[in-house]
Amino acid sequence: MTTEPSRVVIVGASAAGLTTATALRRNGYDRDITLVDAETRAPYDRPPLSKHLLSGEWSEERLALKTDAELADLAVGIRSGVRATELDVAAQRLALSDGSEIGFDRLVLATGVRPRMLPGSDALRGVHTLRTLEDALSLRADLRPGMRLVVVGGGFLGTEVAATAVGLGADVTLVSAAPTPLERSLGPAIGVQVASLHRARGVVLRTGPSAAVVSLVSSGGSVTGVELADGTRLDADAVFVAIGAEPDLRWLAGSGIPIGDGIECAPDLSVAPGVYAAGDVARWENPVFGEAMRVEHRTNATEQGMHVAKRIVAGDAVPFASVPYFWTDQYDLKLQVHGWLRGYDEVRVVEGSFDEGRMVALFRRGERLVGVMGIGAAKVVRGWRQHVLDGAAWASVVDA
Structure with missing residues (x-):
């Protein structure tokens, strides 16, 4: 039987971090919880940034993961606008970017990911990535009918x-070194279908090794295009980089x-x-598939936050077993996936x-x-999920 901690510190206040705090309270933990949040905004949801917020369909307020009243009821301390800078595990101390330190009995690391950048892009106007709400607003300000956008990735x-x-009227060219869109996640057979969907909506696709971006083109401190591996230059008013x-x-x-490809965790x-x-x-190591994995999807973050909270309160080293779930909105189609498709x-x-x-499509690896x-078949897909599990x-x- 473990001793209940008197202070839990969670580094990161997005889906995984905030869910951990919420689940701790739901499981009866009534002592101190502190969220360390590098952002200054109240915790918000990220998947809608590339769709609902970018299109203008949603307001910023709609992204909130909890209302102000719900956050108050949660009774957690939020250290906004500061980053964790150093960790001393033995001393149970966390150093923060404002020069302060904070002690803990239990620590949850949920800092998420940061976008990969193209060399030389930091100093150029008109080059965008998308991780934060501010990133989405900056990109949205550049999108207008007739503007030329090159999407890299x-x-x-x-x-x-x-x-x-x-959909906002931009002239869009998507370039990718992979032969088809979504190939890494869904494979070439589905990628071909996604490519046809985008072409039918007016997106110009340049794919394959010859379409790899070798450099950005600029003038006067602003991006003006990209140069591809085959020597082609594509003019652009803005470039969106999504290379992982x-x-x-x-x-x-x-x-x-x-640390390897992420934080190397025990199964629990x-x-x-x-x-x-x-x-x-x-x-x-996910026991459902018998292999190590790191999953960058919203549902996984929520499920792992709930698991960690239960682990902290109950103390039992139960492995986290899951069937990853993710979705993507491609125009008016929602693709939903349950499983782990890498290398099928x-x-x-x-x-x-x-x-x-x-x-409905099924994926085989080996004999399973x-x-x-x-x-458009959410209920049917959920039924197949149990077979995957x-x-x-x-x-x-x-x-059969």
Whole structure:
């Protein structure tokens, strides 16, 4: 039986961090909780930034994860506008960017990720990434009918921003070194369908190794285009860079916290005595799939926050077992996925088609079902999720 901590400190106040605090209260923890938040705004949701906020459909206020009254009821201390700068695990002390220190009995690391940048982009006007609400507002200010936007990167964020921008009347070109959009996450068969969808809506696609961006082109301190590997120059009034993200962990150098592709956690998401990780930064062995993974999706952050809270209160080293879930809005289609699709061997459509706007597709790796994707079939997809969780044999679900 562990002793209940008298102070929990959570570094990061987005989905994983705030969910941890909320779940601690829900599980009966009534002592001190402090959230260390590098941003000055109250905690807000990030997935709508590339769609609802960027398009102007949602106001900033609608992004709030909790109302002011709900935050007050939660009774947590929020240190806004300061970053964690150094961690001493043995002394249970955390140094902050304002020069202060804070002690803890339990520490939760939920700092999320930061966007990867193209070389030379920091000093140029008109080059955008998207992580914060301010990033989204800055990009939105540049989007207008007829402006030329080059989107660099064909993953979820790049394709969502391309869809939003073309809907606002921008002239959009998406460039990606991968052969098809969303290929890393959904594979080439689905990527081909996504490419057709974007072309039909007016997005120009330049894909494959020859379309890799080798440099930004600028004049007078502003970006004016990009140069591709094949020597092509694309003119642009603005460039949006979505080439992936990396865990925000530089401040942990020298702390003894194990870091590889994220924070290397035990299966229960513990990292060191009294220290846990949750959300985009956490890499752990997922017993559902028998492999280590780090998942940058909103639902995973929430589920891990709840798991860590229960772990802190109950003290039981229960592994975090999950079937990752994510979604992406591509124009009027919502693609929903349950599973872990990396390196799958086969995808089979078992219902509908992409063109119909309703589809169910199953993914195989080896001899087992590892994922299901649906379009316009949320209930059906949720039904298949249990088969993924159970590790169902491919033959038993496809050939039955």
